[in-house]
Amino acid sequence: MTRYLVSRIVQLLPTILGIYLLTFFMMRILPGDPAQFLEGDRGDEQSMAETRRRLRLDEPILVQLAAYLGDTLQGDLGRSFITNQPVSDMIGRAFVPTIQLALTATTIALILGVPLGVVSAVRQNSIWDALSRLVALVGVSIPVFWLGLQMQVIFGVQLKWIPRISGYGIDERLILPAISASLGMIALLTRITRSTLLDVLNQDYIRTAKSKGLANLRVLTRHALVNALLPIVTVWGTSLAGLLSGALLVETIFSWPGMGRLLVDSIGARDYPMIQGLVIAFALIYAGINLLIDLFYPFIDPRIRY
Amino acid sequence: MSAKTAALMPETQHVPSQNRFLRRLFSNPTTLIGLTLVLGALVCAIFAPVIAPKDPYARDLSKYVLAPSAEHLFGTDDVGRDILSRVIYGAQISLKISLIAQGVGILIGVFVGLITGYFGGWLDTLIMRVVDIVMAFPLLIIVIALIGVLGPSENNIILGLAVVIWPNTTRLVRSQVLSLKEAEFVTAARSLGSADAGIIFRHILPNVISPVVVYATLGLGGIILAEASLSFLGLGSAQQATPSWGKMLTESRAFIRSAWWMPLYPGIAILLTVLGFNLLGDGLRDALDVRSK
Numbered sequence: 001m002t003r004y005l006v007s008r009i010v011q012l013l014p015t016i017l018g019i020y021l022l023t024f025f026m027m028r029i030l031p032g033d034p035a036q037f038l039e040g041d042r043g044d045e046q047s048m049a050e051t052r053r054r055l056r057l058d059e060p061i062l063v064q065l066a067a068y069l070g071d072t073l074q075g076d077l078g079r080s081f082i083t084n085q086p087v088s089d090m091i092g093r094a095f096v097p098t099i100q101l102a103l104t105a106t107t108i109a110l111i112l113g114v115p116l117g118v119v120s121a122v123r124q125n126s127i128w129d130a131l132s133r134l135v136a137l138v139g140v141s142i143p144v145f146w147l148g149l150q151m152q153v154i155f156g157v158q159l160k161w162i163p164r165i166s167g168y169g170i171d172e173r174l175i176l177p178a179i180s181a182s183l184g185m186i187a188l189l190t191r192i193t194r195s196t197l198l199d200v201l202n203q204d205y206i207r208t209a210k211s212k213g214l215a216n217l218r219v220l221t222r223h224a225l226v227n228a229l230l231p232i233v234t235v236w237g238t239s240l241a242g243l244l245s246g247a248l249l250v251e252t253i254f255s256w257p258g259m260g261r262l263l264v265d266s267i268g269a270r271d272y273p274m275i276q277g278l279v280i281a282f283a284l285i286y287a288g289i290n291l292l293i294d295l296f297y298p299f300i301d302p303r304i305r306y
Numbered sequence: 307m308s309a310k311t312a313a314l315m316p317e318t319q320h321v322p323s324q325n326r327f328l329r330r331l332f333s334n335p336t337t338l339i340g341l342t343l344v345l346g347a348l349v350c351a352i353f354a355p356v357i358a359p360k361d362p363y364a365r366d367l368s369k370y371v372l373a374p375s376a377e378h379l380f381g382t383d384d385v386g387r388d389i390l391s392r393v394i395y396g397a398q399i400s401l402k403i404s405l406i407a408q409g410v411g412i413l414i415g416v417f418v419g420l421i422t423g424y425f426g427g428w429l430d431t432l433i434m435r436v437v438d439i440v441m442a443f444p445l446l447i448i449v450i451a452l453i454g455v456l457g458p459s460e461n462n463i464i465l466g467l468a469v470v471i472w473p474n475t476t477r478l479v480r481s482q483v484l485s486l487k488e489a490e491f492v493t494a495a496r497s498l499g500s501a502d503a504g505i506i507f508r509h510i511l512p513n514v515i516s517p518v519v520v521y522a523t524l525g526l527g528g529i530i531l532a533e534a535s536l537s538f539l540g541l542g543s544a545q546q547a548t549p550s551w552g553k554m555l556t557e558s559r560a561f562i563r564s565a566w567w568m569p570l571y572p573g574i575a576i577l578l579t580v581l582g583f584n585l586l587g588d589g590l591r592d593a594l595d596v597r598s599k
Contacts (some may be wrong), residue, residue, distance in 0.1 A: 018439040026455055143531055143579040146540050146555055148572030153562050153569065242444055250533055253559075263447070264539055267454030275451060282447050290442075 005295065010148045011206040012287050023276045024065060038081055079275035084271050087277035091259065095281075097168055098258030101250070102243040105176040109185035110236060116186070117193025121201065122220065132190050139187025148180040148253035165256040177254040181247050192235045196228040202225075229300050237293035238299070241286045317398070330593040337593075339380040340585025342417020347579040351397035360388035362395045362549050371565045372533040381567040383557065389567065393575050399550045400579070401450035403460065403543065407467035412522050414468065420506050422476065424485025434480075437473040445470040446532060453541045460543035463536060467529055478521055482514045517593050524587030534576050551576050 009191065023196070052058050055281035071078070077087035120132035162172050200206065201224055209219045214216055248260025259278060266274035277284040297304045331337055335502040350357060360378075369386035372378055380389035422430040440448065456462040487510065488491060495505050536542050537552030551572040558568035 014440045015439050016436065018435075019443065022439075023451075026452075118441050135363060137584065138577075139579065141527060141531075141577055143534055143538075143555075143573060143576045143580075145535065146569065146576065147557065149555065149569040150573065151580060153566050157563050158566070236310075247452070248446070249538070253540065263450065267450065269538065272455075279447065279451050285444055287446055289441055 001295075001298075003250075004177050004248065008291055008294070012291070013153040015287065016280075016283055020069075020280055021065075026066065026068055027272045028061060049067060049132045050241075061067075072280070077280070078273035080266075080274045081271045082266075082274070087273050089261065090274065090279055092096060094257060094259045094262045097256055098244055098247060098251070098260065100170065101174070101177055101181060101247055101256060101258060102240055104174060105181035105243055105247075106185060106240045108182040108190075109180055109189055109239065112182075113186040113189025114193050114232060115148050117190040118197060118220070118225065120190065121197035124198065130196075132194065136187040136191045138192075139183045139190075142183065144180055144184060145249040145253050147183060148250055151176045151180060168257050169253070173254070177247075177256050178249050180253070182218075182241055185243070186235075188235050188239060189232065192231050193228065196231045200224045200228045230297065232294065233300060234293060237289060241289035243283050243290070276305075312337055312388075317337075323514050327593050334507065334589050334592065335591025338586050339438045339590060340582045340587075341576050343582025344586055347401060347575075347582060348396050350394045353399045354395045354398055358391035358394045360391040362387060362391040363436045364545055369566070371387050371561065373565070378482065379596055381565065383554075383560065383568060388392035389554075389571055392554060393547040393551070394574060396551040396554065397579070398570060399537075399543065399548060400576070401550075402535055403463055403467075403533050404526060406534075407464045408471060408496055408522055408526055409531050410464060411471025412467035412475050412518060415472035416473065416511075416518060418478050419476040419479025420483055420511065420514075424487055424502065428552040430480075433476070439477055440470065441477075442472045446504060446535065449532060449536065450539065450541065454535065458513075459535075463541075463543050464534065467532060471529070475518065475521065478517060479514050482517065483510055486510050486513055520587060520591045520594060523583060527587070530576065530580050530583065555580055 032213055035048050035055065035057060038051055038055075047057075048050045048210070050173065052221045056064050059067075068078075075088055077091070079086055080090060116132045116135065120129045123129055152165045156163070157279055162175060164171075164173050165176060167173050206219060206223055210216075214223075244259075247256075247258060250256065251258045251261040252264055259281065263278045263282075264277065265271075323495070364387060367494035368383075369378070369382045371384055372386075374381040378388050378390065380393060383389055383392070418433060422433050437484060448470055452466040453462050456465070488506075492509055493504055495509050500509075508593040533542070534552035534555075537550045538556050539552075540556065541576075542550055542553055554572040555569055558565070561568045
């Protein structure tokens with residue numbers, strides 16, 4: 001296990017380094033002088049030179065890269081052009097709302113998506129099957145930001161069930177964004193649960209379990225579902241990783257102060273250190289969660305050993 | 307090419323005959339629904355000036371935020387423009403950008419996949435590492451960061467989307483090429499003295515086309531969603547007044563308490579178009595897959 005973990009992390013390093021170099025050079029080839037941007041119109045020659053020195057912009061690009069890499073390894077991603085706060089602090093603050101939203105959404109998706117897929121597979125070609133396939137189809141086709149807007153209109157404005165339809169808080173304000181963010185995942189989980197379970201239900205050991213006279217529910221939970229768990233966990237994990245980084249549309253619609261919205265705001269303000277820091281953070285989170293899922297596999301299926 | 311080698315070089319492998327393919331494709335009702343939706347969006351985009359009942363740019367402040375009526379079936383927006391006409395015109399920018407981006411991304415992906423898969427070596431290793439890097443990353447974030455840095459314009463959006471489209475295509479094509487280059491008809495062509503370029507483009511390419519077509523059609527829904535997301539976030543290419551579905555949704559956010567029709571229709575247009583490409587893609591996949599019924 002340890003050897004596997006180390007080899008996976010070693011494999012990950014070139015990917016992370018690649019993304020790091022890509023963002024570094026992308027920011028450096030941009031037209032315009034960041035010092036000019038920081039100082040705005042009020043900057044005179046002296047303060048511009050001072051800012052350039054502070055940002056190390058007057059040094060050769062490889063020296064800049066070495067210094068920046070050194071800072072990053074110590075957890076220093078620079079300061080935001082706009083707020084002048086450390087980028088790592090701002091990302092840390094935005095990470096909390098993002099993970100709250102992502103975990104809530106993935107839990108909703110798990111609670112609804114898996115049972116829907118199970119019913120769909122067990123009652124194949126029934127009305128439930130048709131319904132769950134419709135949910136899966138609409139779930140992958142619907143624009144998530146439009147769904148969010150429509151839910152604000154219906155539940156906030158017309159039915160008035162939810163008085164506060166945007167902003168941050170672990171209360172009614174979490175409901176609509178979590179549901180919006182979960183729909184795509186419900187679609188994926190329903191689809192994968194249905195297809196995996198259909199495969200498993202045709203296996204010999206299921207026939208054996210049934211012919212032994214076991215109750216249908218027991219066959220389903222103890223024999224079938226356990227063996228269909230691997231792809232379900234994979235989809236759940238990759239969706240969680242996707243949500244942590246990809247909930248930016250939902251966060252924007254519901255004014256949820258997470259990392260996605262921070263990225264959108266930083267792009268609007270051309271806050272390059274912030275964009276760069278966020279891109280690296282997203283890459284790390286995405287890769288980290290995918291690694292965690294892989295490490296989790298042996299617990300689901302003892303045949304898998306690292 | 308002799309008759310003998312011609313027999314060894316089938317035009318298409320694992321693909322049902324054209325008639326059987328079309329029969330399968332059109333016998334599936336959901337595929338027909340998908341095809342109808344896609345054709346509907348294309349007709350809107352191409353014939354917008356003929357179909358649209360009003361001028362989508364004409365402002366009339368006396369018609370400020372009117373609810374749907376016989377004169378304005380989808381209502382009007384905050385500067386009195388007809389929403390139905392703007393939704394119809396909105397198909398133009400959405401389909402144009404998505405189709406070009408998908409076309410460019412797929413062309414690059416197919417070309418790179420053919421070359422790396424056929425020749426292998428250090429170039430293959432290097433390019434597959436790049437593919438890994440791009441794919442180890444949430445796609446929308448890459449596009450948004452790229453466009454955020456390069457600035458929102460039609461070309462930059464196409465470039466940004468193409469950057470995330472090609473790696474998947476390359477991986478798909480490369481895996482097919484790896485097995486096809488060992489096939490008998492390729493060995494036969496080589497032993498008859500065909501040049502590498504001839505083998506790649508005349509013999510291998512026709513055999514990788516059908517999975518690419520399915521992949522491209524299925525992917526278009528996602529690209530349309532991505533394009534709409536970008537214009538929703540203010541990173542779209544549309545000029546201030548040009549109708550775009552994503553931008554119409556952004557503009558409607560300020561009116562969700564007073565005008566439900568403003569966010570409703572552009573969203574339905576996106577949903578139906580994406581649904582259309584997804585259903586058509588599923589149908590194409592089933593019709594081309596010999597294992598399915």
